Amino acid sequence: MLPLLTAAQIRQVDAYTIANEPVSSIDLMERASKAFVSWFVNHFPDKRNTISVYCGTGNNGGDGLAIASILYEHGYEFINVKIVRFSNKVSPDFAENLQRLQSLNLTTESIEQGQTAPQETSDILIDAILGSGLNKPLAGDYLELVNHLNTLDKTIVAVDVPTGFYTDGEVDSDAAVLKADLVITFQQPKINFLLPESAPFIKCWEAVNIGLHEVFIESLQSPYLWVEEKDIKAVLKPRSRFSHKGTFGHALIIAGQAKTMGAALLCSSACVYAGAGLTTACIPESGLTALNSYQAEIMAVVRKAYEMPELKLDSYSTIAIGPGLGKDEDALALLQYVLEEYKQPIVVDADALNLLAEHPRLMADLPAGSILTPHMKEFDRLFGEHSNWWQRLQTLQQKTQELNIYIVLKNSYTMVGCPDGKVYFNSTSNAAMAVGGMGDVLTGVITALLGQKYTPEQACVTGVYLHGKAGDELALPNRLQVVLPGQVAARIPATIAKLL
Numbered sequence: 001m002l003p004l005l006t007a008a009q010i011r012q013v014d015a016y017t018i019a020n021e022p023v024s025s026i027d028l029m030e031r032a033s034k035a036f037v038s039w040f041v042n043h044f045p046d047k048r049n050t051i052s053v054y055c056g057t058g059n060n061g062g063d064g065l066a067i068a069s070i071l072y073e074h075g076y077e078f079i080n081v082k083i084v085r086f087s088n089k090v091s092p093d094f095a096e097n098l099q100r101l102q103s104l105n106l107t108t109e110s111i112e113q114g115q116t117a118p119q120e121t122s123d124i125l126i127d128a129i130l131g132s133g134l135n136k137p138l139a140g141d142y143l144e145l146v147n148h149l150n151t152l153d154k155t156i157v158a159v160d161v162p163t164g165f166y167t168d169g170e171v172d173s174d175a176a177v178l179k180a181d182l183v184i185t186f187q188q189p190k191i192n193f194l195l196p197e198s199a200p201f202i203k204c205w206e207a208v209n210i211g212l213h214e215v216f217i218e219s220l221q222s223p224y225l226w227v228e229e230k231d232i233k234a235v236l237k238p239r240s241r242f243s244h245k246g247t248f249g250h251a252l253i254i255a256g257q258a259k260t261m262g263a264a265l266l267c268s269s270a271c272v273y274a275g276a277g278l279t280t281a282c283i284p285e286s287g288l289t290a291l292n293s294y295q296a297e298i299m300a301v302v303r304k305a306y307e308m309p310e311l312k313l314d315s316y317s318t319i320a321i322g323p324g325l326g327k328d329e330d331a332l333a334l335l336q337y338v339l340e341e342y343k344q345p346i347v348v349d350a351d352a353l354n355l356l357a358e359h360p361r362l363m364a365d366l367p368a369g370s371i372l373t374p375h376m377k378e379f380d381r382l383f384g385e386h387s388n389w390w391q392r393l394q395t396l397q398q399k400t401q402e403l404n405i406y407i408v409l410k411n412s413y414t415m416v417g418c419p420d421g422k423v424y425f426n427s428t429s430n431a432a433m434a435v436g437g438m439g440d441v442l443t444g445v446i447t448a449l450l451g452q453k454y455t456p457e458q459a460c461v462t463g464v465y466l467h468g469k470a471g472d473e474l475a476l477p478n479r480l481q482v483v484l485p486g487q488v489a490a491r492i493p494a495t496i497a498k499l500l
């Protein structure tokens, strides 16, 4: 798992790497700039592109100067270097790179304090004005320049961080930021790139490795972790030769109403595809035919209105409750019954979450290690309104510790909060998955993994990864704009097979 760091921690790692690799700071800057260029040339291979590199006078600007030189050496001939001299402070590495640049045949011009921005004719603007050193919102000359550049409708590629964008902490939706089409960022995604508030400012990002000291990064013990394929490969267990259906658990899915049987079907079906040995759905009588025709592998316990179904909860290795369940008295009674009688971790989704929100005292009865899988609105119903995702992230950490549970907060980079305060950020899934029922499938996958004796933490992190990866495998190769939840469920075995 890659620890995700704040800007202050990144500065520490930077200094530690320089002192202990050892590497001079100018060589580290050169390494970062080369890494930037290697991605840049992939995206913009046409060397006739006209490029303006806007450089501040700090280290982000120092990178910009090195990048301009390296691009020039790669044969990009039409490069203008624009030095933004709004500050009298110049970093030593900036100064050294400026000297190096002067030996090349490159046009440079300065934009001085109080001066309006010169005319811009280039197609591509590289933003190396300010990076992770941002310590206050943009104002004055910086603000004016950024506002002006934002009006030009050029392709903007930011070095490390878009000018004006805070990498951690709360992001104001009307912050002044130089809006990037692409950010090529150093070493790791910045935490705020993974929150929806970044959307207006960052179209896409790539992280390039610049060889910062990994052991030191680990030692900083960031609670925020980025989940990568190798992490999931290390967790997934192949089936042993003498295994049988009893080896892989018996999952009970309490879900569905007459009008929302689909949620129960998708959830139970995903549970089957994700490898549960046996899956039983507790559904209303009206849904029985649908269940049997949708997926023959699922067994049923039928619920009749106003009657508690006969459920021997102890006979199930895991239970999920909520998809399409409704919020009537019967649903509440079922939830209360499960919370009273079942002592192992359960998975709580959808209407069961809404019931918890309406009866918050029930939250204290959640078995230790249980998993809640809210989307943003369900999360806010449970824990109160939030005005931004940074606040939601703090609440996630607080509530998982307080209630000793896991919370899967669904999003484009779904977060899994753990009882020890850690938060995993998922790296798979795509917008084609924004279809009703997709969350029901996720619940089925997590439940199946829990039943197969993965720990709740592994079940959440692996389930979220597999679900997103299956969606990626379906959508991305053909640039599909839509994938259906049932297709994602059916894809899970192939996704697991690839990873094993």
Ligand SMILES: NC(=O)C1=CN([C@@H]2O[C@H](COP(=O)(O)OP(=O)(O)OC[C@H]3O[C@@H](n4cnc5c(N)ncnc54)[C@H](OP(=O)(O)O)[C@@H]3O)[C@@H](O)[C@H]2O)[C@@H](O)CC1
Binding pocket: 010, 011, 013, 014, 028, 029, 032, 056, 057, 058, 059, 060, 061, 062, 063, 087, 089, 091, 129, 130, 131, 132, 133, 134, 135, 136, 137, 138, 139, 142, 159, 160, 161, 186, 210, 212
């Ligand atoms: N970390 C790494 O591993 C590596 C990092 N590298 C690169 O270094 C970059 C960070 O460089 P950096 O620290 O020099 O800061 P940078 O963003 O250039 O800002 C310069 C100065 O601007 C000022 N300032 C701040 N906010 C302001 C505002 N709103 N309006 C006006 N001024 C403002 C502030 O000065 P102050 O206000 O404190 O006087 C600040 O110090 C990083 O993004 C990456 O590109 C790589 O080269 C190598 C590996």
Ligand SMILES: Nc1ncnc2c1ncn2[C@@H]1O[C@H](COP(=O)(O)OP(=O)(O)O)[C@@H](O)[C@H]1O
Binding pocket: 350, 374, 375, 410, 411, 412, 413, 414, 428, 429, 430, 431, 432, 433, 434, 435, 436, 437, 438, 439, 440, 441, 442
């Ligand atoms: N734009 C997106 N990018 C990535 N993943 C997405 C996107 N939109 C939705 N998803 C994923 O789809 C699922 C939607 O869950 P949810 O909102 O609970 O759906 P439903 O309640 O209809 O089942 C989540 O796992 C979420 O991460």
Ligand SMILES: [K+]
Binding pocket: 060, 127, 128, 129, 130, 131, 158, 159, 160, 161, 162, 163
């Ligand atoms: K920048």
